[in-house]
Amino acid sequence: MRPTRPFCALCLFLASGVAAATNYTLWINGRAGGAVGAAGNYDDFSYWGPSSTPAGVNKKAVNWDGRSSIASQSGKVRDALDCFCTGPNWCYVVTYSAGDLMLGYTLANYGGSARLKKNASPNAAGVCGNSDGSSQTGWNIRWVRVAAGAAGGSELSDAGSWTTSEPLVQDLKTSTARAMYNHNTTRNIWFYMYAGARGTLYSGLLPGQDDEVIAYHSSGGVAGSAGRSLCNPRDWFCNDLTLGTAANQGGSTKWSYHSVVFRDDSEDYNHYINGNWGGIMGVVRSAVVNTAL
Template sequence: MKKLLSTAIVAATALVGAEASATNYSLWIHGRNGGSTQRGNYADFSYWGPSGTAAGINKKAVNWNGTQKISVENFRVRDALDCFCTGTNWCYIASHSAGNLQIGYALSMYGGSTRNKKNAVPNASGVCGDAGGTQVGWNIKWVDVASGAGGGSELANYGDWATSEPLTSDLVTSTARAMYNHNTTRSLWFYMFAGSRGTAYSGVLPGQDDEAVAYHSTGGVSATGGFCNPGDWFCDGTLNTGTAATSNGKAKWSYHSVSLRDDGEAYDHYAAGNWAGIVGPVRSDMVTYAK
């Protein structure tokens, strides 16, 4: 309901006077990778899947070096937000895994800053020209998050990922949670999609997980812990849908709501170059609502 209402409000605003020329965009922010995506190329969807697949209106791939620290590469996310989410233009955001940290960091640290309005025409580096004037923050409707790593992953804690990658140190649970104020979303809703098709490999992850990130992170919970689907044993509590706290009273961060809890254990972490895993339901959501 919140998503439908938000979309309706912005659509109505777009009908007023100067807003008539507004364009909506869908920005896709990927997670950890080998640094292979083409930074500045908003048409490179190789991380996600075939570029011809529907994934929301005017989709753009926000590519960054997914081996580097969030603070080092966040300028690429801000470049994209400046390009497509200023002036009369509005954005829907979809993120995956460490992409959750990227958009969360950008909003918390820079969402209250003055931005130059841009013309949505990027150069080879992904930077757009000035359109004249400034504004505070960006025009964003909401954020969909597939397997969000905003709370980090125990795989980073215990060195199960390549420790030589700078990003791994950011994904340590204590580091990820202290990186910025996760409650500061500039009043934008983060809709969390949490997968639970884990394997024996992910045994160090507490509670339910998708093989890479546990429910405490993918569900936007403000504390670490072993959270599970209803009826599961040996857990700290149930991850509840919507904005409700876990069954043992651990609150979600402000403006975080669980849209999908994977009760059927159907979705793993990986897009697999084909919009697969937990990315699939987020893609479907973007097709339905990002218009």
């Protein structure tokens, strides 16, 4: 019987290692005109809607103030990524509007840095303790799904349609957002883009198709130093935003590791969550429920 003991101990070790690995779904909010969830409280989904709504395995709300500059709030996102996306744990990440700019900036600037592995047990400030003292490069992220992505900025910010003294509004100017970091540097993580098109007359400042706040050039992950006019295929007076990674009609291209998986051809979805997972976010949430397992 003695020879079997080391083998059994090894089995128990391996089994415990598998059990320790956990998947999480992180939700990164966008600009906030009103209240946002409490920073550091990963269970506060008040920005999105009822917390009881399914939103991916082990869902966590990565709350930042939605008004300050991207650079000043990136630490909140890094804390969450360190907590839940290091060591044996992996993350699915969902971003909304300016949350796309936030995550892109964070990955480009910090995704190649050494990160201490954490224990996924945050304190009141949203910071987790070290697991074993070892580190890794960047974070374990399976994919990113982006609703109404604002990494390319918004012409509403250019025109001063929002409070111009707000630091985030300055960051969301199209030329500023596009020059803020190298948008092609995603650390080989795929960004799956969902572009809404239920615009209104108010959104006449936005080129091409839009969701009232973000135009297709941004929500479609289109590269370049400025925004351009892109539309649905049935619009004859505007170049098409293509699905997938293919170049758009007219020759514009998408940033590396960006793929359009939903284009709102029926113009059904606007920008607004409305406190109940609404607008284009509803499409993304449904996709997350089916894939973040």
